[in-house]
Amino acid sequence: KKESKKKDVEKISKKYELKEVLGSGAFSEVCLAVHKETGKKFAVKCIDKKSLKGKEDSLENEIAVLKRANHPNIVKMIEMFEDKNYLYLVMDLVTGGELFDRIVERGSYSEKDASECVKQILIAVDYLHGLGIVHRDLKPENLLYQDETEKSRLMISDFGLSKMEGTEAMATACGTPGYVAPEVLMGKHYGKEVDCWSIGVIAYILLCGYPPFYDENDATLFAQIMRGEYEFDSPYWDEISQSAKDFVRSFMTVDATKRFSCSDGLKHQWICGEDQSELNIH
Ligand code: ADP
Numbered sequence: 198k199k200e201s202k203k204k205d206v207e208k209i210s211k212k213y214e215l216k217e218v219l220g221s222g223a224f225s226e227v228c229l230a231v232h233k234e235t236g237k238k239f240a241v242k243c244i245d246k247k248s249l250k251g252k253e254d255s256l257e258n259e260i261a262v263l264k265r266a267n268h269p270n271i272v273k274m275i276e277m278f279e280d281k282n283y284l285y286l287v288m289d290l291v292t293g294g295e296l297f298d299r300i301v302e303r304g305s306y307s308e309k310d311a312s313e314c315v316k317q318i319l320i321a322v323d324y325l326h327g328l329g330i331v332h333r334d335l336k337p338e339n340l341l342y343q344d345e346t347e348k349s350r351l352m353i354s355d356f357g358l359s360k361m362e363g364t365e366a367m368a369t370a371c372g373t374p375g376y377v378a379p380e381v382l383m384g385k386h387y388g389k390e391v392d393c394w395s396i397g398v399i400a401y402i403l404l405c406g407y408p409p410f411y412d413e414n415d416a417t418l419f420a421q422i423m424r425g426e427y428e429f430d431s432p433y434w435d436e437i438s439q440s441a442k443d444f445v446r447s448f449m450t451v452d453a454t455k456r457f458s459c460s461d462g463l464k465h466q467w468i469c470g471e472d473q474s475e476l477n478i479h
């Protein structure tokens with residue numbers, strides 16, 4: 198195993214030319230990369246090994262699973278390289294930008310649009326959960342459109358890796374911990390239900406344009422989340438269908454054992470029925 202690792206060292210620059218930075222996160226930078234042989238463009242996530250603190254092996258296991266994940270709504274992992282200081286994950290390039298940026302640009306947005314977005318997220322996360330993968334960091338920045346077209350698919354990116362981070366790292370690493378499930382903040386053992394909570398939070402924001410939990414003070418914010426203190430405030434939620442509110446409630450349920458799963462969500466009327474309003478909501 199050691200030998201196969203060694204072979205990868207510095208091979209990335211033989212095969213790909215690394216170009217400009219496309220985006221960055223807490224412990225990594227994502228760069229554009231051109232496959233030298235074909236000229237095809239990819240995205241490469243460069244992860245500082247220092248941030249892994251000896252958890253490289255579990256990361257490798259995770260990556261092996263991710264390489265098996267093959268789904269139209271999931272950014273495909275192609276291959277991995279490493280050198281002394283960095284891990285490089287080569288993945289398909291997506292060019293459509295982040296979910297919320299597009300919503301802001303569009304200006305008009307209906308419940309039907311929101312339902313269609315959430316449906317794609319549910320399908321993708323249901324697939325991951327079926328493979329035994331928990332994303333753990335579902336949030337708008339990690340939902341990217343595949344291309345610039347209006348009909349573009351929504352893609353989930355940046356998954357599995359946050360598994361390597363403990364509760365504290367997670368809470369401090371994300372600038373806005375507003376998507377983290379209550380059981381994570383309580384330091385409890387947690388599973389795939391955490392993704393379902395995040396889907397509830399994302400649905401909430403898609404419907405009203407602001408987050409369910411907010412406080413400048415992190416301790417107060419965490420307490421709000423742990424108690425599940427959110428409301429469907431008037432007037433913002435007045436025109437939103439009961440079906441949509443029921444969907445949000447079913448996912449933003451503090452008790453993880455009672456929370457809806459992705460497959461429950463896919464059977465919910467707001468996703469598979471016809472009762473989403475077509476009114477412009479924000
Ligand atoms: P982190 O774990 O550090 O948050 P991400 O995987 O979320 O890293 O990537 C950080 C940013 O890089 C994203 O928000 C996005 O803007 C950009 N990015 C990530 N993956 C891709 C991709 N496959 N194609 C194009 N841009 C990407």
Ligand code: MG
Nearest residue numbers: 222338339355
């Ligand atoms: Mg990210």
